[in-house]
Amino acid sequence: MASLSPPEETAAAAASFHHRRSKRYSSSTTNGVEPVPDKRHKISPPPSFISPSEIESEFSHHDPAFARINNGSFGSCPSSVIAAQRDWQLRFLRQPDRFFFDELKPNISASRAAIKRIINAEHEDEVSIVDNATTAAAIVLQQTAWAFREGRFDRGDAVVMLHYAFGSVKKSVEAYVSRSGGEVIEVQLPFPVNSAEEIINRFRTGLALGKANGRKVRLALIDHVTSMPSVVIPIKELVKICREEGVDQVFVDAAHGIGCVDVDMKEIGADFYTSNLHKWFFAPPSVAFLYCKRSGGDAGGNLHHPVVSHEYGNGLAVESTWVGTRDYSAQLVVPSILEFVNRFEGGIDGIKRRNHESVVEMGEMLVKSWGTQLGCPPEMCASMVMVGLPVSLGVSSETDAVRLRNLLRERFSIEIPTYFRPPGQGEGEIDSITGYVRISYQVYNKPEEYHRLKDAVNELVRDGFKCSSLTG
Amino acid sequence: MAADDRRNGDSTNHNHRDPKKPRLSEFLTESDIRSEFAHHHTGVARVNNGSFGCCPSSVLDAQREWQLRFLRQPDEFYFNGLRRGLLASRAVISDLINADDVDEVSLVDNATTAAAIVLQRVGRCFSEGRYQKEDTVVMFHCAFQSVKKSIQAYVSRVGGSTVEVRLPFPVSSNDEIVSAFREGLKKGRANGRTVRLAIIDHITSMPCVLMPVRELVKVCREEGVEEVFVDAAHAIGSVKVDVKEIGADYYVSNLHKWFFCPPSIAFFYCKKRSSELDVHHPVVSHEFGNGLAIESAWIGTRDYSSQLVVPSVMEFVKRFEGGIDGIMERNHDEAVRMGLMLCSAWGTNLGSPPEMCVGMVMIGLPSKLCVESDDDAVKLRAYLRVHRSVEVPVYFLGLRDGEEGVKDKDSGVITAYVRISRQVYNETEDYERLRDAITELVKDQRTCQNLPPV
Numbered sequence: 042m043a044s045l046s047p048p049e050e051t052a053a054a055a056a057s058f059h060h061r062r063s064k065r066y067s068s069s070t071t072n073g074v075e076p077v078p079d080k081r082h083k084i085s086p087p088p089s090f091i092s093p094s095e096i097e098s099e100f101s102h103h104d105p106a107f108a109r110i111n112n113g114s115f116g117s118c119p120s121s122v123i124a125a126q127r128d129w130q131l132r133f134l135r136q137p138d139r140f141f142f143d144e145l146k147p148n149i150s151a152s153r154a155a156i157k158r159i160i161n162a163e164h165e166d167e168v169s170i171v172d173n174a175t176t177a178a179a180i181v182l183q184q185t186a187w188a189f190r191e192g193r194f195d196r197g198d199a200v201v202m203l204h205y206a207f208g209s210v211k212k213s214v215e216a217y218v219s220r221s222g223g224e225v226i227e228v229q230l231p232f233p234v235n236s237a238e239e240i241i242n243r244f245r246t247g248l249a250l251g252k253a254n255g256r257k258v259r260l261a262l263i264d265h266v267t268s269m270p271s272v273v274i275p276i277k278e279l280v281k282i283c284r285e286e287g288v289d290q291v292f293v294d295a296a297h298g299i300g301c302v303d304v305d306m307k308e309i310g311a312d313f314y315t316s317n318l319h320k321w322f323f324a325p326p327s328v329a330f331l332y333c334k335r336s337g338g339d340a341g342g343n344l345h346h347p348v349v350s351h352e353y354g355n356g357l358a359v360e361s362t363w364v365g366t367r368d369y370s371a372q373l374v375v376p377s378i379l380e381f382v383n384r385f386e387g388g389i390d391g392i393k394r395r396n397h398e399s400v401v402e403m404g405e406m407l408v409k410s411w412g413t414q415l416g417c418p419p420e421m422c423a424s425m426v427m428v429g430l431p432v433s434l435g436v437s438s439e440t441d442a443v444r445l446r447n448l449l450r451e452r453f454s455i456e457i458p459t460y461f462r463p464p465g466q467g468e469g470e471i472d473s474i475t476g477y478v479r480i481s482y483q484v485y486n487k488p489e490e491y492h493r494l495k496d497a498v499n500e501l502v503r504d505g506f507k508c509s510s511l512t513g
Numbered sequence: 514m515a516a517d518d519r520r521n522g523d524s525t526n527h528n529h530r531d532p533k534k535p536r537l538s539e540f541l542t543e544s545d546i547r548s549e550f551a552h553h554h555t556g557v558a559r560v561n562n563g564s565f566g567c568c569p570s571s572v573l574d575a576q577r578e579w580q581l582r583f584l585r586q587p588d589e590f591y592f593n594g595l596r597r598g599l600l601a602s603r604a605v606i607s608d609l610i611n612a613d614d615v616d617e618v619s620l621v622d623n624a625t626t627a628a629a630i631v632l633q634r635v636g637r638c639f640s641e642g643r644y645q646k647e648d649t650v651v652m653f654h655c656a657f658q659s660v661k662k663s664i665q666a667y668v669s670r671v672g673g674s675t676v677e678v679r680l681p682f683p684v685s686s687n688d689e690i691v692s693a694f695r696e697g698l699k700k701g702r703a704n705g706r707t708v709r710l711a712i713i714d715h716i717t718s719m720p721c722v723l724m725p726v727r728e729l730v731k732v733c734r735e736e737g738v739e740e741v742f743v744d745a746a747h748a749i750g751s752v753k754v755d756v757k758e759i760g761a762d763y764y765v766s767n768l769h770k771w772f773f774c775p776p777s778i779a780f781f782y783c784k785k786r787s788s789e790l791d792v793h794h795p796v797v798s799h800e801f802g803n804g805l806a807i808e809s810a811w812i813g814t815r816d817y818s819s820q821l822v823v824p825s826v827m828e829f830v831k832r833f834e835g836g837i838d839g840i841m842e843r844n845h846d847e848a849v850r851m852g853l854m855l856c857s858a859w860g861t862n863l864g865s866p867p868e869m870c871v872g873m874v875m876i877g878l879p880s881k882l883c884v885e886s887d888d889d890a891v892k893l894r895a896y897l898r899v900h901r902s903v904e905v906p907v908y909f910l911g912l913r914d915g916e917e918g919v920k921d922k923d924s925g926v927i928t929a930y931v932r933i934s935r936q937v938y939n940e941t942e943d944y945e946r947l948r949d950a951i952t953e954l955v956k957d958q959r960t961c962q963n964l965p966p967v
Binding site: 102104109111114118123134137138142172173175178182183190212213215216217319345349366 | 552553554557559561564565566567568573581583584585586587588589591622623624625626628629632633640658659662663665666667671767769775776777793795796797798799800801802812813814815816819895898904
């Protein structure tokens with residue numbers, strides 16, 4: 042795993058370093074206000090790690106009424122990073138032409154350089170910054186579509202993806218691949234899952250199907266961490282299998298990657314890898330990186346941002362730095378994020394480790410109280426885990442799951458995604474668990490929040506609650 | 514207008530008046546306006562609103578409220594607040610532009626994105642055999658560079674051909690433009706081809722001219738052009754926009770240029786048809802297939818706050834006499850007045866008559882500056898920014914063989930223009946500083962070949 046070195050600050054970033062550190066996020070802050078002097082520098086070092094009360098302060102804008110145990114969906118952003126983002130927004134508003142001509146590109150480069158180091162990419166050219174994994178998917182799938190349209194791929198050649206791929210990605214595959222003549226193979230994965238081998242075996246089967254009748258598998262689209270149900274996929278092994286089986290390109294959708302699992306591009310070995318920074322890496326919405334391995338292959342000439350600007354043809358990374366007038370501030374705060382995570386013991390690695398330990402601990406606490414099970418063994422989860430809901434709740438459809446989620450939000454002020462797992466998938470299962478919640482653990486979470494969830498569900502069980510009673 | 518009664522989002526209060534100060538007059542004073550734009554760099558003569566627009570503090574505050582709502586409880590906001598807020602913005606715009614149905618109005622990041630959407634569609638028609646190879650896309654030669662690249666990426670790549678119509682400039686009447694365009698369409702139809710798409714700017718960017726867009730669309734219909742796309746990046750807040758009157762199939766305008774929105778937001782109008790419109794947002798989400806407006810309302814986790822403040826902008830413009838119409842009129846009149854002041858001081862010309870300008874005017878630069886290339890124009894612009902704190906874009910007019918060009922008072926050919934913008938925050942002094950900067954360069958016998966280094 043590449044180590045985190047202190048961020049290289051551009052002159053601009055250095056100049057506003059103290060400026061940023063002193064700002065706190067508040068909705069009443071006016072533009073252009075003089076910065077509050079940073080008192081910490083007067084009291085003085087040595088720097089110690091961030092304290093629990095400082096963490097609370099960094100996330101004080103979160104709604105205090107809620108048990109916010111769903112970091113996985115929309116992520117979180119600490120006040121210091123929001124303040125840094127405000128600074129960038131202000132610089133644009135102040136003199137946008139000068140910002141565009143002199144500041145934007147070098148500072149995006151600084152973000153890209155920081156990401157390149159974190160993910161152990163070979164070269165900065167391999168790192169593009171885009172809005173989110175959804176955008177990255179469109180970019181990769183568009184190049185696949187061109188290959189079909191221009192006859193480099195034969196009609197009916199296959200794209201293999203996981204059945205649990207994210208909904209938007211599936212639609213993107215439909216829009217770009219199916220529409221241009223590609224065949225889509227979905228690999229069914231078991232859930233609950235007991236071992237990485239189960240996934241590997243199913244994937245091999247899926248690839249074999251893709252290659253049936255002399256077809257070529259042109260693209261394998263694999264999640265690093267599936268969203269729903271959430272499981273960490275043995276990605277290194279799957280990429281190796283893809284290479285053995287002659288798959289043209291491998292695209293890893295790691296929306297939940299950076300800040301959640303280890304992201305080492307050279308180790309993983311994929312052709313494309315995308316991850317959102319606003320989920321587990323404390324960025325404001327929204328910013329993601331798309332890594333594209335430099336190779337002699339065709340991809341280089343055909344990878345384009347779909348929003349074409351005057352930068353068209355200068356390489357994806359440069360194209361992505363300008364997609365028309367936009368607010369690029371979320372892409373500029375990566376150095377500030379590094380400052381933030383380095384206030385924690387062990388930096389981002391320490392955060393990941395502790396998140397994992399805590400989510401497993403909370404998951405096991407819930408499982409014990411509810412008499413259910415986790416959706417996977419602890420080593421197959423990172424900072425999220427699926428926890429089975431008591432069978433008596435009677436989750437019997439996706440609609441039930443959604444309504445139960447709404448109930449938890451509205452009655453108990455608990456924010457948690459729910460999942461309906463159709464019965465009968467396993468062998469000889471009796472009383473199979475059909476409802477799961479996906480709990481997340483991030484630095485701002487506390488055990489009380491999970492106890493609230495535990496108690497809410499136990500209350501529902503005690504009251505003889507059934508999902509069938511829910512409407513709307 | 515019904516839009517006036519709309520509230521922004523839910524219970525958040527968007528009343529930004531200091532409660533201690535009673536409202537003395539209905540309209541913003543000059544000092545109020547300065548306060549709204551206090552975040553602008555005060556040292557700079559910012560006469561280039563056209564490029565990146567501006568956003569007043571009240572709207573920035575409203576934007577922060579939306580951002581805070583998301584950060585506070587993002588799931589709740591996503592499930593209960595976002596779509597309603599976007600629909601409110603779309604409804605305000607739909608009223609403003611006289612669309613038949615709010616379904617026709619999508620919100621996208623900017624005109625560049627809308628161009629990609631239209632051109633991807635055209636590209637698919639070529640790829641899927643609905644259009645014949647060599648069928649044409651017709652546009653003006655001064656179309657925005659991103660649009661040209663988009664045509665290359667999506668149309669030329671699949672066998673479509675393009676015809677560029679040279680915009681007469683300097684220009685003195687709409688007829689010149691309409692004639693040139695007719696010629697271009699004829700070329701596009703030569704050898705049995707069909708013109709599949711005409712791209713017309715409502716207000717060209719560089720050089721900047723208000724185009725006779727209604728007439729041009731009519732000509733397109735007369736000449737059997739399949740679809741018309743109006744790139745009106747500068748239009749809303751510059752000129753009246755009535756999409757039914759204009760009659761185009763597609764019409765896009767940025768709200769962050771002249772309509773006081775923060776970066777970035779554009780509305781993209783797609784005229785309803787009897788058949789299903791095969792336009793899609795290129796960033797495909799689970800909303801794929803539900804219509805462009807719905808697709809655009811969710812393109813993955815993003816900060817949608819700039820798209821949510823349109824009702825707040827309406828509140829802001831109402832604080833000006835005559836609302837947005839009053840603002841447009843005064844911007845135009847002042848820009849023209851300043852333009853005439855400059856060309857009088859420099860002995861040059863306006864690039865188009867006042868009725869073909871909006872809140873932007875092209876003014877010829879003295880020939881003595883010897884602007885001989887695009888690079889010279891860039892150099893001059895940088896000089897003005899760095900040494901004179903004047904922000905103004907410079908346009909190099911390359912004359913073609915046989916063209917005489919327009920001469921200035923020194924009998925030299927005018928080869929370059931500045932494009933001045935006038936928005937509510939501008940003051941006369943901004944233009945005087947520009948005037949003096951150029952005048953002094955000429956007095957000091959400076960040319961683009963011997964400018965002080967930046």
